Amino acid sequence: MIIDLSGKVALVTGSTEGIGFAIAKGLAEAGASVVINGRTSAKVDAAVARLGGSARGVASDLGSADGHDSLVAAVPRADIVVSNLGIFQPADFFDTDDATWDRHWQVNVMAAVRLARAYLPGMEANGWGRLLLLGSESAFNIPVEMIHYGVSKTADVALARGLAKRMAGTGVTVNSVLPGPTxxxxxxxxxxxxxxxxxxxxxxxxxxxxxxxxxxxxxxxxASVEEVANMVVYLASPLASATTGAALRVDGGVIDTLM
Known part of the structure; x- marks a missing residue:
């Protein structure tokens, strides 16, 4: 199986380290021109230097609409968009205030919503595109130690499914990926x-x-970050053209279901 993403522009949010960086590295190795994103210029520049090649970076905080707008201004089009940015904060439900819920919602959900609004129309006009949302096994196994996080990840899976249906027949696929402990x-x-x-x-x-x-x-x-990235790189490729509206598990079997 050969994955060739030559000529494709791939944007990976939250990609200065961890799963995001591994995804960016995998896409770059498959030939894509990769855009690294993170909140600070220092971390973005360091990640771009590590990746090398044709990679470039944009520093912006996608937890706000203004940060999103600055990213889109710098990267007006992309063939592949991976909404990887996410935060988690263990806290008992009764100690989790509105600000914590709102921050998780803005970063984990609304950042993906804004990316979809910005990039899907261009993909549709081009007749090809890939939008991938990083969910979590916590979307199905809501963790009692951070219910707010689990709820946000359930929303991501639902968002990906709805967007896939919205893009039906366009050549654009939308899927979510569900890592387990990584x-x-x-x-x-x-x-x-x-x-x-x-x-x-x-x-x-x-x-x-x-x-x-x-x-x-x-x-x-x-799992290793590379094991999660391998799934994302495949889904971003032309080889995954018949997979859309799916929640693909890289959870090590944590979710106890046949699907």
């Missing part, structure tokens, strides 16, 4: 105290976390 920089930082205390490798600590907090996992370990 050993990104953010997760590694969350586990750092236990890593230091236990003397175990970070991979072993992550596996312990998965088995304790996601006991339905069949993989029994955290």
């Amino acid at each position: 050993l990104s920089e953010g997760v590694a930082a969350m586990l750092e105290a236990e890593h230091a205390r236990s003397g175990k490798s970070i991979g072993e600590v992550a596996a312990d976390f998965v088995q304790a907090h996601r006991p339905s996992s069949i993989l029994r370990r955290a």
Whole structure:
């Protein structure tokens, strides 16, 4: 299977590190001209330098409409858009205030809504395009320790399904991808105290976390960011032309369902 994205412009939001950077790297290796996005110029510039090649970067905070507008002004068209930007913050439901709910909604959901409004019409006019939303297994297994996050990810999956139907017959596909526990920089930082205390490798600590907090996992370990990126790169390619409106799982079997 050869994935060739030569001549395609791919925008990946929240791509200075973690899953987003791995996706950007995979798309670039397949020949796409990649646009890196993050909140600060320093992190964007560092990620662009790591990626090399024809990559370029745009620093903007997509948690606001103004930040979105500045991104679109810099990147007016794209063939592939990966809405990867997302935040999570463990907090008990009764300690989660309106501001926390609103911040998760703006970053995790409205950023994707705005991207869809900005880029789907151009894809339709071109007769080809890919919009991919990063959901989560938490969209189906709402985590009790961060219900607000799970609700936002359920919204992302629903948004992708609705947009796929809206783009029916246009040559543009829209899908969501559902990672499970993934050993990104953010997760590694969350586990750092236990890593230091236990003397175990970070991979072993992550596996312990998965088995304790996601006991339905069949993989029994955290996925790598590259394992998630591989699914996204495939879905972004012409090879996935018959896949749309789907929620594709890279969850290690956490979601206990046949679908």
